[in-house]
Amino acid sequence: xxxxxxxxxxLVTLALTLAVMVYFMxxxxxxxxxxxxxxxxxxxxxxxxxxxxxxAWIEQMHRTAPGANWRQMDRELRLQLAASRSxxxxxxxTRADVxxxxxxxxxxxxxxxxxxFNTAGRVRAxxxxxxxxxxxxxxxxxxxxxxxLEGDNWTVINDNFNVQxxxxxxxxxxxxxxxxxxxxVQSVYRTPDEGLSWTACAGLENMTAWGSILEADMLNNEExxxxxxxxxxxxxxxxxxxxxxxxxxxxxxxxFVANWREDVYGNTENFSMWAPRYGDDRxxxxxxxxxxxxxxxxxxxxxxxEIPVTTNGTHxxxxxxxxxxxxxxxxxxxxxxxxxIYRSSDAGLSWxxxxxxxxxxxxxxxxxxxxxxxxxxxxxxxxxxxxxxxxDTWTLVNEWWEYYGNExxxxxxxxxxxxxxxxxxxxxxxxxxxxxxxxYASDNYGLTNTNITMExxxxxxxxxxxxxxxxxxxxxxxxxxxxFQRSFSSVDxxxxxxxxxxxxxxxxxxxxxxxxxxxxxxxxAMMINDASGPANMFFGDFVGSGYLWLPPIMEDPDDPEVCWxxxxxxxxxxxxxxxxxxxxxxxxxFDVGLGGTAIAAIAxxxxxxxHWYVMMSDGKFFHSDDRGITWTKTIGFDGPxxxxxxxxxxxxxxxxxxxxxxxxxxxSNPPVWVSEDHGANFVSMSFGLPSTLVYDMAILxxxxxxxxxxxxxxxxxxxxxxxxxxxxxxxxxxxxxxxxEYVEExxxxxxxxYGRGIFEWKLYEEEPPLSISGITSGSxxxxxxxAIDHIAVSIPDHIPNATITLYDRKGxxxxxxxxxxxxxxxxxxxxxxxxxxxxxxxxSGNNKTYTSKLIIN
Numbered sequence: 001x002x003x004x005x006x007x008x009x010x011l012v013t014l015a016l017t018l019a020v021m022v023y024f025m026x027x028x029x030x031x032x033x034x035x036x037x038x039x040x041x042x043x044x045x046x047x048x049x050x051x052x053x054x055x056a057w058i059e060q061m062h063r064t065a066p067g068a069n070w071r072q073m074d075r076e077l078r079l080q081l082a083a084s085r086s087x088x089x090x091x092x093x094t095r096a097d098v099x100x101x102x103x104x105x106x107x108x109x110x111x112x113x114x115x116x117f118n119t120a121g122r123v124r125a126x127x128x129x130x131x132x133x134x135x136x137x138x139x140x141x142x143x144x145x146x147x148x149l150e151g152d153n154w155t156v157i158n159d160n161f162n163v164q165x166x167x168x169x170x171x172x173x174x175x176x177x178x179x180x181x182x183x184x185v186q187s188v189y190r191t192p193d194e195g196l197s198w199t200a201c202a203g204l205e206n207m208t209a210w211g212s213i214l215e216a217d218m219l220n221n222e223e224x225x226x227x228x229x230x231x232x233x234x235x236x237x238x239x240x241x242x243x244x245x246x247x248x249x250x251x252x253x254x255x256f257v258a259n260w261r262e263d264v265y266g267n268t269e270n271f272s273m274w275a276p277r278y279g280d281d282r283x284x285x286x287x288x289x290x291x292x293x294x295x296x297x298x299x300x301x302x303x304x305x306e307i308p309v310t311t312n313g314t315h316x317x318x319x320x321x322x323x324x325x326x327x328x329x330x331x332x333x334x335x336x337x338x339x340x341i342y343r344s345s346d347a348g349l350s351w352x353x354x355x356x357x358x359x360x361x362x363x364x365x366x367x368x369x370x371x372x373x374x375x376x377x378x379x380x381x382x383x384x385x386x387x388x389x390x391x392d393t394w395t396l397v398n399e400w401w402e403y404y405g406n407e408x409x410x411x412x413x414x415x416x417x418x419x420x421x422x423x424x425x426x427x428x429x430x431x432x433x434x435x436x437x438x439x440y441a442s443d444n445y446g447l448t449n450t451n452i453t454m455e456x457x458x459x460x461x462x463x464x465x466x467x468x469x470x471x472x473x474x475x476x477x478x479x480x481x482x483x484f485q486r487s488f489s490s491v492d493x494x495x496x497x498x499x500x501x502x503x504x505x506x507x508x509x510x511x512x513x514x515x516x517x518x519x520x521x522x523x524x525a526m527m528i529n530d531a532s533g534p535a536n537m538f539f540g541d542f543v544g545s546g547y548l549w550l551p552p553i554m555e556d557p558d559d560p561e562v563c564w565x566x567x568x569x570x571x572x573x574x575x576x577x578x579x580x581x582x583x584x585x586x587x588x589x590f591d592v593g594l595g596g597t598a599i600a601a602i603a604x605x606x607x608x609x610x611h612w613y614v615m616m617s618d619g620k621f622f623h624s625d626d627r628g629i630t631w632t633k634t635i636g637f638d639g640p641x642x643x644x645x646x647x648x649x650x651x652x653x654x655x656x657x658x659x660x661x662x663x664x665x666x667x668s669n670p671p672v673w674v675s676e677d678h679g680a681n682f683v684s685m686s687f688g689l690p691s692t693l694v695y696d697m698a699i700l701x702x703x704x705x706x707x708x709x710x711x712x713x714x715x716x717x718x719x720x721x722x723x724x725x726x727x728x729x730x731x732x733x734x735x736x737x738x739x740x741e742y743v744e745e746x747x748x749x750x751x752x753x754y755g756r757g758i759f760e761w762k763l764y765e766e767e768p769p770l771s772i773s774g775i776t777s778g779s780x781x782x783x784x785x786x787a788i789d790h791i792a793v794s795i796p797d798h799i800p801n802a803t804i805t806l807y808d809r810k811g812x813x814x815x816x817x818x819x820x821x822x823x824x825x826x827x828x829x830x831x832x833x834x835x836x837x838x839x840x841x842x843x844s845g846n847n848k849t850y851t852s853k854l855i856i857n
Contacts (some may be wrong), residue, residue, distance in 0.1 A: 003164075003655040020365030027526035028446055041451055049335075050522065054504075057549035060617060061709075062693055063646035070693070071185050072208070073322065073667055077690050077712050081726070082161040087844070088730060103725035106718040107705065111731035113458065113751070113823070114475070115495035115757050118439030118583070119482050120453040121461040122414070125169040125365070126724035127176070128421040128430060135432070135452070136167035136194075137439055139459035140416075140480075141735060141755010144176075144195040144560025146820050149441055151369065151452035152828055155460075156756070156822035157195030159733035159802050160612050162712075165363060167417075168216035172224050179216035179228060187213045188228065188251040196800055205244065205253035207232040214242070215273055215348050216366055218298045226251050227287070227294070227344075231268045232259075239263055242271045244285065257294065258301045260287050260338055272317035272364070274328070278371055278422050279321030284348060286317045286330060291348045306349045311340045314361060317370040318377070325542060327374050329391060330366045335360035339367075341391030353598035354391035359383065365417040365434075372422055372429045380415025384433060386446045397446060403437065404502065408451050412437025414481055424691040436481040456825075460485075460497075462752035463506030464549065464696075468532050472746050475758065476531060478505030478519055484526070486535070491825070495758070501526075509555040509563060516560035518574075522549050525565060527576045544568055545592070545596055548617065554602035557609040562629070566599025571614065571628055590616060600664075603650035607657045613679060615662060619645035634679045644668040649697045651706065655761065660686065663694030664707060672697075672708065672717075672724075688724035689715055698740045698749065707749050707761075709737035714751055714761070730825060731798070732759050746752050779848035780843055783826075786857045789833075792826040799845035804829070806854070807840040814839075821845075831856070 032452060046114040062070040101108050101502035122140035128149070129136070137145045142162035145155040165187075168179035180187040184840070186208050190203035191843030197683045207213070211232035228249040234241045243259035260271070263290045273285045284304075291304045313334035320327050326347035333339040339361060342355040359381035361367060368814040370376035384397040400413035421430050431442040438453030461480035468474035475487040475495060476680035485497040503521050503554035510517045510531075517531040529536040542551075544700040546568030553574070556562035565572045565583070569591030573584040591597055597616040605611040614622040614631070646665040658678045663671055670686035671694045688707070696709040706717035707727070714727040714737050727732060732751075739752035749761040793804065803814040814834075821827050821843065837856045 002092070006085065012553060021534075027197070035503060049845055053522065053549050059220065060548075061646050061648060061665060062667065063083045063618075063644050063665040065644050068667055069184050071182050074692055075182075075185055076712050077692060078162050078734060080120075081713060081728075084726070085160050085728075085730065087825070094108075100729040100731070102714050102727055102729050103718050104721060105723065107727065109761045110759050110764075111729060112493050112762060113757070113825070114456060114493070114760050116477070116485065116497040117481070117488070118455050118496045119460055119485060119499060120457040121459045121480065121482055121755070122436045123434040123439045123453070123457075123459070124416050125166040125178070126419055126432045126434060127169045128172050128432070129171055130421075130423040130425065131722060135439075135441075136169060136171065137432075137434070137457075138163070138178070139457070141459055141753070142166075143459060143733070143735075143755060144178075145457055145459070146194065147452070147456070149452060151450070151454055153454070153819070154404045154453065154456035154458075155800065155822050155825070156733070157196070157820060159735070159756070159798065161198055162734050162736075162755075163189060163198070167213070167363075170218050172218075172250060172752075177218070177226065179213055179226075179251070181213045184208055184210060185212075188216075188226075188247075188254075190251050196426050199252065201247070201251045201254060203247075203618065204228075204230070206235075207243075207489055209233070209340055214268055217273055217275040217283065218277070219275050219281040219283060220277055220279060221296050221523070223248050225272065225281070227257075227275065227283055229252070229271060229273050234259070234261065237261070240267070242268050242287070244273075244294070245300075250804040253710065253853045256259075256380075257299050265290075269312075269314045270704065272315040272330070274317040274319050276319065276321035276326070276371075278424065279326070284319065284328060288316050290565045291328075304348050305344075305350065306326065307342055307344075308344065308353065308585065310353070311337070312338065313337075314364065316364055316367040318367060320369045320371055320374055320376075322372065322374060324374050324492075325648060327369075327390075329354075329367075329369050329377060331357070331361065331391075333361035335623060338383075341377070341387075341392045345374075345474065348640070355387070355393055356412065356707065357381075357385055357391075357394050357580065359385065362414055363416045365419075367414050368418045368420060370429060371420050372427070373445070378418045378420075378431070378433070380418050380433070382413050382415075384411050384415050385419070388445070396451070396631055397594055401502075404499070407437070410447060411435055411440055417831060418517075434668055458757045459755055460757040461754045462758065463504070463754070464508045464519075465750060466508035466510060466514060466517060467739060467741060467750060469743070469745055469854070470515075471532065472743055472748075474532050475750070476517060476753065477513065477758065478506055478508055480504055480754070484519060484528075486531070494825075500528075501537065504550070506550040507553045509553055510560065511555040511557055512560040518553055518555060519561040520550055520553055520565075524627060525563070525574055525581055527561070527563070527581060529576070530716070538576050538580050540574060540583060543583045544585070544595070548598050548719060551598070552602050554604065557604055564602055566602055566614070568598050571599065577845055586628055588628075589722045590614060590620075590622060590631070599649045600647050601662075602651055603660075606650040606654055606656060607652075608765065611652070611657065613650050613652065613660060614648055615647035615664075617646055619647045619664065621662070621675075621679040621682070623645070623680075624632050625678075629733065634675075634682070645673075646693075647692070648695055649701050651697045653703055654699060654701055655703050659703075661697060661699070661706060663697050665693050666691050667693070671710075671778070685722075686716070686724065687722060689717075695736075695738045696740050698742045700742055701744065707740050707742070707751075709740040709751055711736055713737065715761075718829060727761065732761075750787065780841065780852040782841060782852050782854055783855075786855035787831065788857055789831050791831060791854070792828045793821070793841070794824055794844060795843050795850050796824055797821075797846065797848060797850075798823045799848070802843050802845040805842045805844070806831075806834075807838075809838055809844070811840075 098296040127136040241259040242261040244257040245254040311330040330342040339357040366380035412435040417434035440449040483499040483502040489496040601615040649663040670684035673682040674685040693711040734756040800820040
């Protein structure tokens with residue numbers, strides 16, 4: 001008995017020693033720089049084919065009945081959620097002290113924003129207000145961010161309402177006008193309060209029935225006429241058309257201007273337009289080989305000239321209007337053959353062929369001309385190029401892989417938007433370059449570039465996450481184009497991450513708590529040995545065909561160096577060896593008689609590891625009681641209610657063998673189902689859950705709660721009421737939640753979002769009483785304090801329209817400023833020259849005021 005006790009003590013001591021070593025390695029001595037990518041050529045598949053495959057996979061997951069528009073359904077749901085949150089604010093919220101009470105009182109906990117705080121994701125449309133020094137940026141996740149050109153104080157404004165696919169953003173007075181290009185969705189919005197409230201436009205009903213906005217531009221006239229170029233359907237002559245609309249009220253309403261039939265002028269790729277933001281009120285429209293002008297006063301469309309275009313491809317028109325006149329530039333982008341440039345130095349009357357960019361364009365927003373200097377052009381694909389001679393020759397700004405280790409000055413790969421802005425007072429131009437790794441600014445036409453999102457823009461796009469169970473501050477994440485990441489530092493529960501290898505990674509699994517971690521990239525599987533330490537990586541290219549873009553994997557319950565891969569219609573055993581990963585195909589064909597479906601989810605029972613489950617992309621379900629040797633296809637999941645179900649998640653019960661929960665697309669059928677007999681029969685379990693897509697689910701021990709990561713919000717299922725509830729409360733963003741896991745060691749549910757990083761829901765636990773020394777004088781935190789000329793303030797609430805005021809000892813207000821504050825996120829500001837002494841600071845807004853003492857030295 002004494003030997004057993006001694007052996008147990010040795011094991012506990014060893015575990016504690018390892019935990020302390022890992023903690024000190026990554027959290028006491030953080031490593032600030034991202035390492036260079038490994039030798040694996042990760043960008044070999046990037047570009048149009050890679051992006052098209054990803055988009056097809058996303059469409060496949062959002063399976064609907066014919067005629068259903070899942071984007072429109074999700075948009076309407078987001079509007080409902082935003083209205084519901086506004087009602088919660090009006091009623092005083094859901095929080096008592098720091099704890100939220102949600103789900104009809106069954107879920108008590110608190111939200112915390114985890115991060116990443118230093119690995120920004122894709123940025124789209126941008127705007128600069130030079131009068132206030134403010135930069136506005138829309139991220140891919142649908143959020144409006146506000147910061148400055150120094151890269152400080154990034155604040156998210158619209159966590160209450162998510163707006164996808166921004167392609168145009170311009171400020172007019174106090175109004176921000178936004179245009180998006182989502183398919184068949186009302187896509188023009190305006191906000192008078194920098195994103196707190198939004199109004200959608202009217203007058204684009206034909207486009208929202210079938211079509212989307214291609215481009216938008218605003219004239220430099222008194223009413224700031226807004227033009228949009230759209231693809232839509234002509235229901236009279238029955239054919240696709242490219243149409244031009246305009247708005248005289250900043251996008252509130254629109255009127256028809258003109259259209260061009262596709263069977264005459266070509267498809268939408270052959271159309272583009274441009275208006276001089278700082279010049280006259282004239283719009284230039286390129287339709288195929290023809291150029292038109294649209295008069296700003298009356299909207300008359302006039303033919304101007306023919307452009308001698310000799311190459312096919314997506315057209316992108318830009319230009320500059322200065323003292324030299326008006327110069328126009330047309331890019332025709334082909335993914336395989338590069339992009340041909342054409343230019344005109346006489347406002348489009350005559351054209352010449354210029355040079356060739358050895359790249360395809362990332363988007364229509366990836367090509368632009370300087371608004372100050374004639375002939376200065378920028379172009380973005382995977383990399384960024386510049387030309388200072390009208391497109392005759394082009395210079396590569398930097399290779400995508402140079403970013404690693406030089407994140408502050410080298411552009412990240414993939415360039416959705418490039419936009420120059422002119423300060424009309426100083427006559428100086430600032431260039432903003434949006435990338436898949438944040439936003440860059442340049443004041444010398446792109447010769448040098450500064451990453452202004454090194455910290456603070458928490459817009460990471462995560463496909464999955466996994467918490468290291470031995471040290472739960474170590475979090476692994478698989479990101480969209482920001483690679484496989486690992487947290488290396490936590491400051492006040494705000495996590496900083498390293499990117500260990502570039503690319504797109506999803507499905508993170510492990511059977512030993514994260515020491516051996518498996519994941520997939522589109523094209524290969526990867527196993528990371530000693531993932532919390534040296535992170536030795538092993539690779540194995542996919543075999544066969546028919547698998548999903550990010551195919552599912554399942555950890556082997558008993559061997560951490562083995563995982564199981566859904567390789568299209570077969571299950572494969574993947575095993576790490578000395579040099580890589582081997583694949584062993586199992587015999588059973590899951591697609592026989594189904595017609596082109598692929599394995600979409602795999603799971604095993606935590607009660608009996610012999611019982612395995614597989615779900616196909618069309619919802620067909622299979623069960624094995626001998627670890628995948630033989631399989632039985634269910635016959636109880638083929639009814640009309642499940643006909644359009646795409647299965648994405650399987651969660652076996654922790655208490656009842658044979659009980660299985662599944663989730664997936666719920667636009668034309670219930671999104672969650674449950675079986676009591678290993679999947680032989682299923683019944684809907686979706687009361688309270690909206691018609692949307694469930695990406696992932698996680699369950700608590702004892703099946704006491706089931707959590708769902710969905711397209712629009714986090715949800716929790718309470719068995720006592722047989723009901724799903726919105727778990728977001730007032731603090732979690734309305735965002736796409738792609739992944740969820742429960743971490744028993746810290747009684748916390750962690751969610752990975754596709755646009756706002758990681759958020760966690762800490763389950764309620766009795767907290768020990770604070771000592772007197774641990775009690776603060778108020779909930780307004782100021783540091784440093786005492787201060788000299790700079791401070792940072794932090795409050796436990798989201799107040800995007802806060803006023804910060806300083807008072808002297810007599811109670812006289814001596815200084816104030818406006819700021820947008822996010823919950824528990826420091827806001828940095830410079831103080832005016834103040835005499836040494838004691839002051840009081842307040843932060844007020846949303847009918848709340850926070851106060852703290854401030855000492856100036």
